[in-house]
Amino acid sequence: MHPHDQAIEHFQALQPQRFTWLVRFDLREHFSLTIFEREVLLQLWLRAADEQKVEKPFLRLACFGVGRGKDFGWLWPLYSLPVQLKIQAIRQYQLRDIFFEVMCFDDSYDSYDTLFTCRHFEVNLEETCE
Secondary structure (H helix, E strand, C coil): CCHHHHHHHHHHHCCHHHEEEEEEEEEEEEEECCCCEEEEEEEEEEEECCHHHCCCCEEEEEEEEECCCCCCHHHHHHHHCCCCEEEEECCCCCCCCCCEEEEEEECCCCEEEEEEEECEEEEEEECCCC
């Protein structure tokens, strides 16, 4: 199995559909020891819809190599609306260092819309959004 598929499988195993409320996001630039250059890091913390049914109520999604110059003003309305995220691998090898597409479900069109692309992502469950 390709490493990108393994990362997506891990994301799905955490049942991201249970974490529907965006409670925090952090956007910054950092130096990557993997590619030896500066890149944009976007972290999203989502809270479980029913906190009593999960041991760790927050899902943290850290996306590395997010496109520069992207306007993240679209995240603010998500604070008051439920969010359903999906990640898929990008199989177009001509795109340099862009391997994943992060999407959000759009109720009005009953489909997923691309929010951003990234080089790498890490996801885990946490007890707090710190």
